[in-house]
Amino acid sequence: MSIVQEDTRKIQTLVEQSCPIEDDRIHYSVPIPNTKQDGFSPVYRNAKFATSGIKSTIHPSINTLYASFSSAVNNFADEPCLGYRPKLADGTVGPYEFETFSEINKRKNDFGAGLFFILQNNPFKTDAPFHQKIDNHLLTGDDQFIVSIFSANKKEWLITDFACSSYSLNSTALYDTLGKDTSKYILALTESPVLVCTKDKLEGIIALKNEFPEDLASLISLVSIDELDLVGSAADKGLSEKARAAGLTLFDFKQVEKLGEIYPQPPIVPKPETIYTISFTSGTSGSNPKGVVLTHANAAAAIAFAATVCPMVKSAKNFSFLPLAHIYERCVSAFALYAGAALGFPQGPSPLTLLDDLKALKPNYFNMVPRVYSKLEAALKAQTINNEEKPWLASIFKKAIDAKIELQSAQDGAEGKHIFYDPLLNLLRKKIGLENCRFATSGSAPIAPKSVKFLKAALNMGLGQGYGLTETFAGVCVSPQYEANPGSCGAIAVTTEMRLREIPEMNYHADDEGGPRGELLLRGPQVFKEYFKNPEETEKSFDKDGWFYTGDIAKIDGITGRISIVDRVKNFFKLAQGEYITPERIETTYSTTNPIVSQIYVHGDSLQTYLVAIIGIDPVLGRNWLVKNEGASASEIEDDQAFLKKVNERGIKTKFLTAINANASELLHGFEKVNNALIDLEPLTIEKNVITPTLKIKRPIAKKFFEKEFKQLYDEGSLTKAQESKF
Template sequence: MALHMFSNVVPNSPEVAGEGKPRRSFLCPEKLVENYPSSKAGVVTTLYENFLEGAHRSEGKEFLGHRPIVNGAPQGYEWQTYDKVKERVTAFGAGLSHLGLAPTGKLGIFAINRPEWTMSELAGYEYNYITVPLYDTLGVTAIEFIVNQTEMEVIVASPDKASIILNMKATLPTVKTVIVMGEVTDALASEAKQLDVNILSWTDVEKNGRDQPVEAVHPTTEDIATICYTSGTTGTPKGAVLTHKNFVSTIGSFHIMAKHGKFFIPSSADTHVSYLPLAHVFERLCQAVMIAGGTRIGYYQGDTLKLLDDVAILQPTIFASVPRLFNRIYDKVMAGVQAKGGIAAFLFKRAYNTKKANLRKGILEHALWDRIVFGAIRARLGGKVKHIVSGSAPISPDVMDFLRICFSADVYEGYGQTEQAAGLCMSYRGDLTPGQVGPPQLCVEVKLRDIPSMNYTSQDKPFPRGEIMLRGNSVFQGYYKAPKQTAETLDAEGWSSTGDVGQWDAQGRLVVIDRVKNIFKLAQGEYIAPEKIEAVLAKHYLVAQVFVYGHSLQATLVGVVVPDAETLKLWANENKLGHKTYEELCAEPLVRTTLQKELAVFGRESDLKGFEILKNVYVTPEQFSIENDLLTPTFKLKRHQAKEKYDAEIERMYKEIA
């Protein structure tokens, strides 16, 4: 019986030396998707029309919800309807026009996720302003670079971020107006007056626009929707120029996938929790997809440590997140099972193995085990989640299986980058094969380019391998005012390089296997992909985070390990060290030697090669975080900064090995 193919070679595509032929999803063999049909009439071609579509589908139901903080305590969710938000967005957009912002003018947004963030963006979509998100985790230097490169005059900001902008005003000559999401305090007003900056509240701008309406100049599909700056792991931020078509074509791809039963289209009966940074394209695409279906969007209260408290109240049906969070849930559940032992562990393992076997038959639910074993785990995400989407970084097959088993939900893995408005690949509903990210989205075609230095070629057997390249309607226009960097990523024929290594599996699905940029050679000539090793070691129950380091002058790898505080405490109790604090345990020689030995065994059991095993480790209690500049805002490790921070420890580890 012939295998079902999820993608096919593009007909009549030419042979190009050093490349495989491009492939498209089997759902769009002839024409790439640009837009999607409206439920009213015609087609949806811009993000403003996408909002109108959602408002129509919602039939006046709830849209944006937040938890007011009263005397330091979060209250229940308060909601605004689609109709109310539409009215406010139109008024706010008109108010911006009265402040001198013209169509295609740059509108800065600087805040964590909250209703005013989304409403400001929607006003940009209606009046054809170009939104430019800012986020302070980039650092002051990067904010200065972005504001000045875009010649930004108007910034919408929360009170704390408004203060940052005013403190930086001496280096931001173009900024004329700061609009505060909330109250303009006397201190902010006084500082703004001294700096000759016009400062207003969001509601004041809204009122001005309501009192003096302005006819909006709506965007076209080719107009720029946003300039989204990527932090990367080193260097100056790059502003990816993304059009309305870049986003809408991906939404259209989801619609056709859903029509064929390969995805879902959210409805007004669904709820999405918004906590991933709106400054990044993944959450913005998520919101655009939710809006298209008239879905409710509830915002977290602003503290990721309290996210699960918000989720318990909100009870989302759709949960989009990054592997980092899913890995933590997986680790906590598995460590808890191990700690309980006895009949509880026996029941969990039996239930888990039964459902895992059923996954291979395409069965997600189990009447008995879902009720008596997995109900408490499902409650961690509110108890009503039907759809889970993982994106931003690769997720391990074990964790994908875990999510399907414990939550009985459809779990999708998306793959994309800022430069494609996050629209590159998505696994299909009902396809429970772990380790793959599905075929190309219906708005792009994908090919693999040979990487001779890494021994990856499009002629490899049994599966073609190479750098992932794509072309199509979600691909960005280039980097803002950066022609050299644009040329390095985007060629004359529209092919965009990703820097990731992929392979086509037997059924034409893409598997992301490596990273072009983050590889290095050891002294004996072996290539190392540290992210792959880190993903394996991070699954060990004692590990919270790990940084793998190697050098072409060294023959071995070393690592910096941040232990999991809870599981380390359990281990300490079993080893007569329970009286010590977490910090003291991290400095304990027995912890270090145990971790090194356990990770070596675990690595071999996980099929790591001998040269991929850590020969020495340094244990630290300090988490890698955005705040200490070791993680990007999308929680990717900043390898250069980690190397600088732990340089002395790395040198000492190599001396000990020698």
């Protein structure tokens, strides 16, 4: 430790004065001279720091998540940190209640110390190497063991995560959609001795331990996030007895905190290279998920990137809705807390209570995925431009929104301020709890440019689209909040450099008109180093120079250097006439040009000359389309089955396909357009095992699952070709 310590308040002031970076160059990428090699594009870096090199931290002292949160505790000790809405006696939920940074800091220290106590003094602890780590880690600080978390977003989720950082422990997360076999696989692979979970998960985990006692021999303790009454409640006492019979001790969260308070342990401060978390990401082939090993250095770099593009709002509030089990929300939360923002958690995982929570919290930041934005867009349109009950109101909003879109499309950075329309649109923002929102982002999948334009205009606020992976600790780029022509994912982060690898068999080249296209390769301090206990996959993912092969096909704009993700490597096949098809690019095109399409899985057969698809239709936009274009009455299609029967009628389905093909016509060749489809509300679900938890299609499994439907579609024949022949 240094003799002289830098004052965290001075560092924070310096950061706030420097970030976000206002220089326009932050939104551009540039090629580095003399870096082009055969088969590759040049290396690109963020234009702001192209010559000085990529960055690794926001400040040398903020090089771990422990340092980041400690800085926040020092700077914002008495300000709100984590909050929730308590349930009231009548079954409703009250307003948000927050604990301060200093209170949460004490709780995470107590909980971390308590974890050591319940594990060191555990009657089921053995001499096996995975249990020896418990004592060894306290002695040396180097022999990490892994703490597992299984819960929806709650304060205790992050307190557990903070505790792991404070004691140089490694965390991993389970989530409902993994299923029993995958949960068992992760617990066995990580040899985790303790699982922190909500009460509703306990029975299932106990049963899993009973079913696989040898595979889960390392697991010896459960901690319930929800309070247990192990004396007065027969049910809770029964749970404890079941756990003990399975070789597990059972505590609740408060008990562990109290034990840690009685038996404190000094922090075991992590180094930048210390592993922070193992985030398991499901592959699209249906095999076991890969564990992405992410260090504190990766997290510090991710915070540094976020600071360059996200405003730091005083006394801000952020809504933690997206699952903390995924790295997108972990990154957003880490940055928000470093900047002194308070995190408000939803009353439950259901999106049905989303708007109620937003109105109660009034967040300054809003980070969601395209599916949520699509539902928000549909709801806003129903209240504004598609408001058939009040046509005069629809007319006013159409004029206001069209004017804003035109103004915001003038140039990058144009907020489109309008003296008459802004007050009207601000009322719309207020109605859904976003009146204080300064920053909104979309990630995990492409979002339709038309949707971005509408939402920016209707809500009178900016919206940036980002791109990243679990392997890069979430985003490595994000588009400007007010991008004149939405669609890109922005410039490469200041913490990362990129280049593209040509894929000639897919017709992607480094010298393509408009900018290079090819597989996106990344390198820098945000990029992970390995997959957990999987050297084969690690070796396949990197080249000798340390470039990580993302598997995503990107285009780099020849003028701005901004990234657009257009396809996936190896996802291509031939049709009967010999044309190559890249389904992910086609699916992205349909999704981004047709907000009415909420899901799409494109399929082709080498014995057929055209494509078919499974399409998920947005229920609100779909019903509106039927009413407007087919004269259907709202009552006639109110029932889901009646709606689906109607939209799948041959004539109506033909018109629907013709319409979505027309919207995508400038971006697709004729042979790339869908000729027939099955339309459903949500045909692609995790429960069917046809998509991953991050919503990527498991093509081999999906192909088999929908085998019968595809045969029926080909038996029915092409609908659009028959339609075209009439013209």
